[in-house]
Amino acid sequence: MTQRQNPNYTESISSECTKLRLDYDNCFNKWFKDVFLANDGENELGNEKICEPEFNKYHECLFKAIATIDEESSTSATDSDGKPRGLMESIKEAEKEVLEFEKKK
Structure with missing residues (x-):
């Protein structure tokens, strides 16, 4: 699938x-169309890992x-340039919160 084929397509944060995103x-x-939407309700989809290898590579x-953006912004960014600051730190903190939430389930 390319940008021309899908007008809603946007580039990833890094070229x-x-x-990998595509x-x-x-x-x-494909899974959503062929498996999820085709499910007639008789078979549960369970906790299968949908597209896990593709997701892990993209992740x-x-x-x-993001780490590269963080490095560049911490060495060259000023308050007025609008570059993201501490993006990786924010993501790591959010991941910790998700893990804590899942532990409480």
């Missing part, structure tokens, strides 16, 4: 991650890109 999106959309690429 290196764009193909791989994950295509996998998930890893995103974290590398």
Whole structure:
């Protein structure tokens, strides 16, 4: 799927991650259409790991890109330039909160 084929398509945060994002999106959309929407209610879908390899590759690429943005912004950004500050720290804090929430379930 390319930008021309899907007018709602947007680039990933990093150009290196764009193909990985498309791989994950295509996998998930295929599963959603062919499995989830086709489910007649008789079979439970369970807790299967949908497109986990594609998601993990994309996730890893995103974290590398965010770490690079953090490094660049911490060494060259000023308050007035509008670059993101501490993005990786915010993501790590959010992940901790999600893990704590899941532990309480």
